Amino acid sequence: MSRDETGRQNETDGKRESERDGGRTVLSPPREPITVLDPSDDDPFEDPFGDDPLDDPFGDGSTGDGEADEDIASTFESIDRSTLLAFVTVGVLVHGGIFAASLGAMLVGFRGQWVVGGSLAVAGVAALVLSVGIYRRYKAKEDA
Secondary structure, eight states, rough: OOEOSSEEOOOTSSOEEEEEETEEEEOOOOOOOOOOOOOGOTTTTTOTTSSSSSOOOSSOOOSSSSSSHHHHHHHHHOOOOOHHHHHHHHHHHHHHHHHHHHHHIIIIIIIIOHHHHHHHHHHHHHHHHHHHHHHHHHHHHHHO
């Protein structure tokens, strides 16, 4: 064994190193060789998804012309127009209300922009209240 400047003892096979530290020996695991990736191996113009860029890499290979399209079409034909309109309106208002209220609160809290942030927060809460009103009116109409 040989000793270098840092006090490490190197065994002749190079697989394990030990270090003297206050009378105790600390063993380190064998070191693996470092592999360096060669950037010239990668082709930046190579398409990772194959021929069709719109092809779903996680899809099952079906073209979408099966029963699912017919089921969706028949479902949309059977849904009442007022139900679909109420559902879409409430969905858009809830998403927009949550976005506006949270963005407004963040603008007020983090940046101190009281006018813009306060306006967004009030508009978001108003959109959420409006969506509750639309849902209750639709529910009362359906129950009657």
